[in-house]
Amino acid sequence: MVPMPTSSRPHLRDGDRPRDRAPAAAPGAPPLAHYAPLARLAYLTLPPALGRHRRVLTAHAAVQRAFAAGRSRRLARVPAQRTPVPREPETDVRLDELRVRVLRYALRRDAAARRGPGWLRAGQGLPLVLGLRLATAAGGADELGLERSLARLSAPERAAFALLTEAGLGSARARDLLRRAGVRDPGAALRTAESVATAVPESEALLRSGEFDPTAVQLRPTDLVRRRRRRRAAAALVAAVAAGAVGAGLAVLPDDDGGGRTAGSAREAAVVPAALLDPGRLAQAPPEAWADTARVDFTAWPARGPLTGDDQLLTRALSAWAAPPPETRVTATPGTSAAPPATPPRLLYAGEVSGAAVVMLYEGQRVVRYAESADGAGAPPALDVARVDDADVTTAAAVAVSRGGDGIRYLLAPWVAETATRDLLRPDDPARDLAVTDDGVTDPVPSSPAEGCDTWPALQLRSSTRIVEDHSFLVTDLGDLTPVHLTYTPAPGGDAPARQPREATGGTALTGWARSACRLDGWRGEGVRAVNNWVFAQQKLPEDAGRADWVCSRAATWRGPGQIVVQLQPPARSAATPGRVVAAQSSGEDSAACSRFGQHVLASTDWRAPSGDWYLLAAGSRDVRDLEATGDVTASAEGPTLAKRAEKGVRARVTGRVEGGGSLATGR
Known part of the structure; x- marks a missing residue:
C-alpha cells in the first residue's frame, strides 16, 4: 500500500500512549533490553492454573524461544499523514515481532494445558530447576484481586489486557499483534480486556508490581511450598474479610463459588452513593x-x-x-x-x-x-x-436494543418520522419501509455480514419537520450499540468551492457506497461514529478505459482518532465491485487525512489496462498540481492526475506541488 500525505504538521501517534510506551532500545542495542517486559507479557497470557512455578518457567521459555527464532524482518510501514515526530521504527518493528512470537508460544501452551493434564507432566523444553520452587513476589489485596479477575479471562483476553495496559499499546496496534499471533477474534478479546481495564483504573501500576514479574522471583526449597501456599491463602482470606466488611460501607456481591466479593475490590467499580x-x-x-x-x-x-x-x-x-x-x-x-x-x-x-x-x-x-x-x-x-x-440529530437517531439471530431491533429517536431499510450493495433498489412500534422499537433489521459480503443492510431515516432538520440520512451496523452515520463528499467541481460532506442518500452517493460498503467490515467493533466517502479526484484512464474515482474513506471514532482507506475505483461490470485499496492508515496511528484539517491528499498505484499493459497512476486533491514521478519510471503532469506506462509493481516516488505553498510526496 502507498502513503497518502496531507499537509505538513507534526503529530503524535495513537498507537502508543507516550506516557505508557516501553522505552525502546538504543539503535544497535541487543534485544535483551526487552527481556523483562516480554517475560511479563508471557506470564500474564499463560493460564494461572499452571501454578506459579511452571508459569514462571514457561514465561522464560517463551521469551528465550522468541530470541532464538532469529532477527525480525523489517515490515513495510505507511508513513504518517503529516511530518512525523522522530521515532525509532526499526526498534518498534523488532519489538512487535518478538511480542508476536511470545504470544504464539504462550497461546499454544494455554491450548495444550486445556487439552488435558498430560502436557502439565511433560517438561516441554522448560528451563531446568532442581530442588527449588520459583514464584513471583507476593502482592497485596489489590494484586490478588486483579490476578483473580485475569484468571476468569481467556488467554487471548489476558494477552489483549497485557498489551493495552502493561505494554501501553493502542487498540489498533494491539489488534494487529493479536491477529498475527493467531487469535481468531482479536476484536472480542480487546473489548473484554478494555472493559476490565476500565473497571480497574490502577491496573497499569499493579501489573508492574512483583506479583506479575517473572524476572524477579522468590526461591524456596520444594518442601516449603505447601507452607508458603497456606500463608498466601490465609493472607488472601484476611484481606478479603477486611475489604468485605459491610460496616465499612462496601456492598458485598455473590461470587462464582457462592462466597462473597466486594464492589470496592480491584475487579468491581467503586462504591456509589445510594x-x-x-x-x-x-x-x-x-x-x-x-x-x-x-x-x-x-x-x-x-x-x-x-x-x-x-x-x-x-x-x-x-x-x-x-x-x-x-x-x-x-x-x-x-x-x-x-x-x-x-x-x-x-x-x-x-x-x-x-x-x-x-x-x-x-x-x-x-x-x-x-x-x-x-x-x-x-x-x-x-x-x-x-x-x-x-x-446530534443523526448520531443520536438510533440505538440497538436487541441483537439476535433474527437481526437487530433499534430504538429510534422521537424525531425520526420515516424509517426504511436498503441494501448498500444494490443502489438502484428502492428503500423498503420498516415497521416501528408506538414505543419507537423497529422490526428486526439484518445485521451487517461478519463473513462474506453479498449484502449490506442500512437504515434510511428521515427526521421530522417539527425540528426543521427535515432530511434523510443513512446509518448502518458495525457491531456497536449505536449505528454508524454514512456520508458522502462528491468530486471537486472545477473552480467551485471545496465540497462539504452530505447525506449519502442521493443516486451518486449510493453508487459510490455500493463499491465501498464491504470495506466497512474492517472497522467493526472500533467505536466508529461516522464514515465519510470523499471522491477527492477523478481521472480519465489511458486507452479510453473510462473514468476512475479516487476515494478516501475516513472513519471517525467517538473517542476522536480517525482511520482512513484510499481506493481506486475504475469502471467495473457490477455496481457493487469493491474498489482497489491503494493506501491505508498505518495500524495504531491517527491521521488528519481526508478531514477538514487534512484536505490535501496524494496517492499512486499501478493499474492494468484492458489491453494487458500496466500503468503508473497518481492523483491528488483539488489543490495539488505539477505531479512528477521518479524512480522506476520518470513522468510529469501539470494537473492533479498522472498516467504513465510502466511495469507491474512499479516503484516510483510521486511528488506534487500544493497551491499556496508546500508539497506532497508518495512512494512505492
Whole structure:
C-alpha cells in the first residue's frame, strides 16, 4: 500500500500512549533490553492454573524461544499523514515481532494445558530447576484481586489486557499483534480486556508490581511450598474479610463459588452513593421536549416502554452498572469507561424486546443497555456501554436494543418520522419501509455480514419537520450499540468551492457506497461514529478505459482518532465491485487525512489496462498540481492526475506541488 500525505504538521501517534510506551532500545542495542517486559507479557497470557512455578518457567521459555527464532524482518510501514515526530521504527518493528512470537508460544501452551493434564507432566523444553520452587513476589489485596479477575479471562483476553495496559499499546496496534499471533477474534478479546481495564483504573501500576514479574522471583526449597501456599491463602482470606466488611460501607456481591466479593475490590467499580441506585431519581425528559429544543440529542429523548414504572427492574439495571455481579457480561466500546455514573442518569427506555427485559440509560457521555432474561431462565444479564458524547440529530437517531439471530431491533429517536431499510450493495433498489412500534422499537433489521459480503443492510431515516432538520440520512451496523452515520463528499467541481460532506442518500452517493460498503467490515467493533466517502479526484484512464474515482474513506471514532482507506475505483461490470485499496492508515496511528484539517491528499498505484499493459497512476486533491514521478519510471503532469506506462509493481516516488505553498510526496 502507498502513503497518502496531507499537509505538513507534526503529530503524535495513537498507537502508543507516550506516557505508557516501553522505552525502546538504543539503535544497535541487543534485544535483551526487552527481556523483562516480554517475560511479563508471557506470564500474564499463560493460564494461572499452571501454578506459579511452571508459569514462571514457561514465561522464560517463551521469551528465550522468541530470541532464538532469529532477527525480525523489517515490515513495510505507511508513513504518517503529516511530518512525523522522530521515532525509532526499526526498534518498534523488532519489538512487535518478538511480542508476536511470545504470544504464539504462550497461546499454544494455554491450548495444550486445556487439552488435558498430560502436557502439565511433560517438561516441554522448560528451563531446568532442581530442588527449588520459583514464584513471583507476593502482592497485596489489590494484586490478588486483579490476578483473580485475569484468571476468569481467556488467554487471548489476558494477552489483549497485557498489551493495552502493561505494554501501553493502542487498540489498533494491539489488534494487529493479536491477529498475527493467531487469535481468531482479536476484536472480542480487546473489548473484554478494555472493559476490565476500565473497571480497574490502577491496573497499569499493579501489573508492574512483583506479583506479575517473572524476572524477579522468590526461591524456596520444594518442601516449603505447601507452607508458603497456606500463608498466601490465609493472607488472601484476611484481606478479603477486611475489604468485605459491610460496616465499612462496601456492598458485598455473590461470587462464582457462592462466597462473597466486594464492589470496592480491584475487579468491581467503586462504591456509589445510594441516590444513584434509586430509580425514583432517574431523569426523564417531557414527551414533547424534542420538538422545541436547540439540543437535539439523547437529552431530548423521553422515557418510553411499558416497564418504565418497574422499580425492581430499574434497580437491578442501576445496581449492575454500579457493581456488575460475576455472571453479568460487561462490554464497552473502545475508549469507553464502564464506571458508574457520577449523577443520576436519564431513563430512555424500559420494556421487553425479543424475550429480554431491556433498560436503556444515558448519563451525558454514555448510553448504557442493560438486558436480562424476561422469564429468568435465559442467558445471564448483560451490560453494554457506548460512548456518545456530542451526539446530534443523526448520531443520536438510533440505538440497538436487541441483537439476535433474527437481526437487530433499534430504538429510534422521537424525531425520526420515516424509517426504511436498503441494501448498500444494490443502489438502484428502492428503500423498503420498516415497521416501528408506538414505543419507537423497529422490526428486526439484518445485521451487517461478519463473513462474506453479498449484502449490506442500512437504515434510511428521515427526521421530522417539527425540528426543521427535515432530511434523510443513512446509518448502518458495525457491531456497536449505536449505528454508524454514512456520508458522502462528491468530486471537486472545477473552480467551485471545496465540497462539504452530505447525506449519502442521493443516486451518486449510493453508487459510490455500493463499491465501498464491504470495506466497512474492517472497522467493526472500533467505536466508529461516522464514515465519510470523499471522491477527492477523478481521472480519465489511458486507452479510453473510462473514468476512475479516487476515494478516501475516513472513519471517525467517538473517542476522536480517525482511520482512513484510499481506493481506486475504475469502471467495473457490477455496481457493487469493491474498489482497489491503494493506501491505508498505518495500524495504531491517527491521521488528519481526508478531514477538514487534512484536505490535501496524494496517492499512486499501478493499474492494468484492458489491453494487458500496466500503468503508473497518481492523483491528488483539488489543490495539488505539477505531479512528477521518479524512480522506476520518470513522468510529469501539470494537473492533479498522472498516467504513465510502466511495469507491474512499479516503484516510483510521486511528488506534487500544493497551491499556496508546500508539497506532497508518495512512494512505492
